[in-house]
Amino acid sequence: MILNNSDNKLTALVITYNEMEHIKKCIASVSFADEIIVVDSYSTDGTFEYLEALPNVRVIQRPFKNFTDQKSFTLDKASNDWILFVDADEVVPRSLRTEITQTIQKPNALDAYWFYRKFMFKDSKLNYSGWQTDKNVRLFKKSQCRFAQHKLVHETLQINGKTGVLKEKLVHYCYKGYSDYKAKMVHYGKLKAKELHSKKRSCNLFKLIGKPTWKFAYNYFIRLGFIDLHKGFTVCYLNALSVYVRYDELSKLQALTATKAKNTVTTNEKYKLNNVEMAAS
Known part of the structure; x- marks a missing residue:
């Protein structure tokens, strides 16, 4: 243009x-x-x-x-x-x-x-x-x-x-409201998981539990969310929820990828075994 x-x-x-x-x-x-x-x-x-x-x-x-x-x-x-x-x-x-x-x-x-x-x-x-x-x-x-x-x-x-x-x-x-902001954070978390998965990043228990906990603590205590009272707690919690969804979704994507890879290996092994049996007959 x-x-x-x-x-x-x-x-x-x-x-x-x-x-x-x-x-x-x-x-x-x-x-x-x-x-x-x-x-x-x-x-x-x-x-x-x-x-x-x-x-x-x-x-x-x-x-x-x-x-x-x-x-x-x-x-x-x-x-x-x-x-x-x-x-x-x-x-x-x-x-x-x-x-x-x-x-x-x-x-x-x-x-x-x-x-x-x-x-x-x-x-x-x-x-x-x-x-x-x-x-x-x-x-x-x-x-x-x-x-x-x-x-x-x-x-x-x-x-x-x-x-x-x-x-x-x-x-x-x-x-705008609790359900709207929560849906937005969940959506962001899932998109971020796809991004991390495409970069071959992995998920473990520390990331799944530790990173959301740190996100909440950092924003609520260090970044003074508690001064915003109820508003601050709500926003800090939902932002931390987005991080939890990110790694929870990443773990599911990892498991799905591993299952597909295992099925591919199994299929290849069966194919090789069939070829060997056909050659022997």
Whole structure:
């Protein structure tokens, strides 16, 4: 696709699946962009229909494989070089919009920018629980960046150039409800297990029990989750659950691979034995 480099135009990108609770605020907050593209994974809650009715949004439906695959596809659809890639449950505050606009107009603008995020537990702020220093690249030049293909979850942007950090924070409504956040963490855990399995990583009892325990203790005690009270305990527990699911699923994938390998060996042995018997007869 030919990139439009004139006037430092901006494309806002979003991927969605059943995000009606947040998508209206998200799209409204990126309406200052010259182009808005959303790739939806066949939502069933009205998200696609809502987006389809918006005159300033181009929405595409595509099956979801993993986050890197979906975001790479979405990035490829952008016609402008400057990209603002936000999650459907994120909102760009007015102050951040101003900073983004001013930044991409600079003749000496860098190739990518990190955003700090303010995490919201429903409608109240999470101050700690491991999130206080979280930051992600959300604004970047398409010509200088691409998503690392080996990552299935917590996708990584590979940047060929210099990066900076914006001062204003992106608002992330990370927690809609217990069942929703739990489902998200379980999904992340299973995708991460597939990623580790593809890298030939192994699981043992220490990883299955020790790593989730450490994840909770680190975020709740060292990263001060206890100061967030009930909110902090809930988020720290569910984040630790995701780590447990990761290694539990990895152990299942290992067992499945071992079974397939054993069956293959057994089949080969039977084949060789049949050939020997046929030759002897």
